Amino acid sequence: MSRFDVVSTGNSTSTGQPAxxxxxxxxxxPANPAAKALQDKFAGxxxxxxxxxxxxxxxxxxxxxxxxxxxxxxxxxxxYDFLSDVTAVEYRDPEVPIEVVWHLRSxxxxxxxxxxxxxxxxxxxxxxxxxxxxxxxxxxEREVYDMFGIRFRGHPDLRRILMWEQYKEGxxxxxxxxxxxxxxxxxxxxxxxxxxxxxxxxxxxxTIADAFAELPQDMRERLSKGERTxx
Amino acid sequence: MGLTAPTDNQVVSYAPESQEGWVATRLDxxxxxxxxxxxxxxxxxTACCAIEFMATAASDFDLARFGMERMSFSPRQxxxxxxxxxxxxxxxxxxxRIWQQMPQPKWCISMGACASSGGMFDNYAVVQGIxxxxxxxxxxxxxxxxxxxxxxxxxxxxxxxxNERAADKGTRDEMEPDPSSQLYxxxxxxxxxxxxxxxxxxxxxSGL
Numbered sequence: 001m002s003r004f005d006v007v008s009t010g011n012s013t014s015t016g017q018p019a020x021x022x023x024x025x026x027x028x029x030p031a032n033p034a035a036k037a038l039q040d041k042f043a044g045x046x047x048x049x050x051x052x053x054x055x056x057x058x059x060x061x062x063x064x065x066x067x068x069x070x071x072x073x074x075x076x077x078x079x080y081d082f083l084s085d086v087t088a089v090e091y092r093d094p095e096v097p098i099e100v101v102w103h104l105r106s107x108x109x110x111x112x113x114x115x116x117x118x119x120x121x122x123x124x125x126x127x128x129x130x131x132x133x134x135x136x137x138x139x140x141e142r143e144v145y146d147m148f149g150i151r152f153r154g155h156p157d158l159r160r161i162l163m164w165e166q167y168k169e170g171x172x173x174x175x176x177x178x179x180x181x182x183x184x185x186x187x188x189x190x191x192x193x194x195x196x197x198x199x200x201x202x203x204x205x206x207t208i209a210d211a212f213a214e215l216p217q218d219m220r221e222r223l224s225k226g227e228r229t230x231x
Numbered sequence: 232m233g234l235t236a237p238t239d240n241q242v243v244s245y246a247p248e249s250q251e252g253w254v255a256t257r258l259d260x261x262x263x264x265x266x267x268x269x270x271x272x273x274x275x276x277t278a279c280c281a282i283e284f285m286a287t288a289a290s291d292f293d294l295a296r297f298g299m300e301r302m303s304f305s306p307r308q309x310x311x312x313x314x315x316x317x318x319x320x321x322x323x324x325x326x327x328r329i330w331q332q333m334p335q336p337k338w339c340i341s342m343g344a345c346a347s348s349g350g351m352f353d354n355y356a357v358v359q360g361i362x363x364x365x366x367x368x369x370x371x372x373x374x375x376x377x378x379x380x381x382x383x384x385x386x387x388x389x390x391x392x393x394n395e396r397a398a399d400k401g402t403r404d405e406m407e408p409d410p411s412s413q414l415y416x417x418x419x420x421x422x423x424x425x426x427x428x429x430x431x432x433x434x435x436x437s438g439l
Contacts, residue, residue: 163356164320172356180354181354181355186412186421186422189320189364189414190412192323192324192358193324193408194413196324197325197328
């Protein structure tokens with residue numbers, strides 16, 4: 001029994017219950033049917049399909065990866081409606097390109113699909129954002145930008161999320177980044193202490209903005225003159 | 232024998248209306264006794280040490296025996312900052328601000344290896360010991376320390392509080408960081424404290 005046999009498809013009458021697949025081979029397990037569908041639909045853009053431990057990875061050309069994910073998201077035969085993760089991989093071998101990885105899940109079909117796009121060496125680290133398809137991509141893409149420096153075209157607010165915004169040392173998960181950072185400990189501490197933890201808070205972001213009209217008159221006047229709402 | 236009441240029951244008497252109650256002591260002793268036995272901790276728990284701290288405060292180990300049952304989640308009312316866990320650089324200005332918001336007299340316990348020295352996190356993101364940000368009174372070793380270890384550290388802090396002298400004004404002055412670098416201690420000392428195994432250019436503990 002392949003791992004896809006037990007899956008109840010949205011429009012079939014199958015009553016198969018979800019079950020943990022057993023005896024999955026390291027390689028050679030049946031691929032996710034989405035891989036075949038992608039190869040039929042985007043023949044030129046699909047570089048390779050790997051199945052490792054029953055999980056399917058599709059390598060797609062970076063230029064058409066947004067189109068492919070949009071099709072996976074919208075097509076009624078695929079319905080990949082849940083974005084689990086966006087991440088990236090850099091290998092120690094300097095010849096191997098950086099990969100951007102999307103983990104997609106189809107809740108109606110109970111399928112998992114991994115999409116990879118390899119950004120060739122020497123090209124700018126840019127790729128299309130999938131924020132227009134999945135709102136979950138917002139912080140995930142910000143994290144990938146923060147750690148790897150990969151820019152997502154079309155992301156509405158691409159800035160650092162884990163490190164603070166004035167962080168100057170680079171992108172920590174890149175292989176050329178030294179483990180302890182580029183600056184001395186005292187310089188790192190000086191720059192960290194110079195950050196203002198409240199800098200990004202604004203009237204628009206604070207929940208008090210929602211209740212602004214209900215605040216007392218004097219507080220509204222003080223806040224509208226730019227007084228900080230912190231301590 | 233002893234079963235009969237003493238005939239002269241006027242030997243020990245207590246009549247407040249006839250005599251003033253008074254006690255003789257040093258003011259230092261009285262103030263320090265009160266302070267040491269009513270330390271309100273400000274828990275700054277960022278990692279697994281905070282779990283041990285919670286165990287210390289819970290009924291098995293019962294931190295209330297030492298007058299610390301009242302966690303002060305407002306730094307304005309806290310006496311002792313207990314930093315339990317690693318502090319990343321992004322939290323450095325926050326713990327600094329919490330420390331500056333606490334009123335004097337105040338003390339700080341650095342709980343666990345990460346807070347005291349960075350521990351195993353000798354990397355780009357973690358402060359190598361909170362004593363590079365704020366002054367620390369007691370370091371509690373361990374990864375994480377057992378509740379007994381934290382209680383031992385608290386007892387040490389109580390000893391320190393009891394030995395303070397009111398005449399010694401300097402101990403309770405607020406330390407002002409250097410205005411240009413915002414650091415309490417010289418940068419060279421921070422580099423020395425933070426990097427016993429090399430520095431950013433010459434990193435002796437890893438391949439990169």
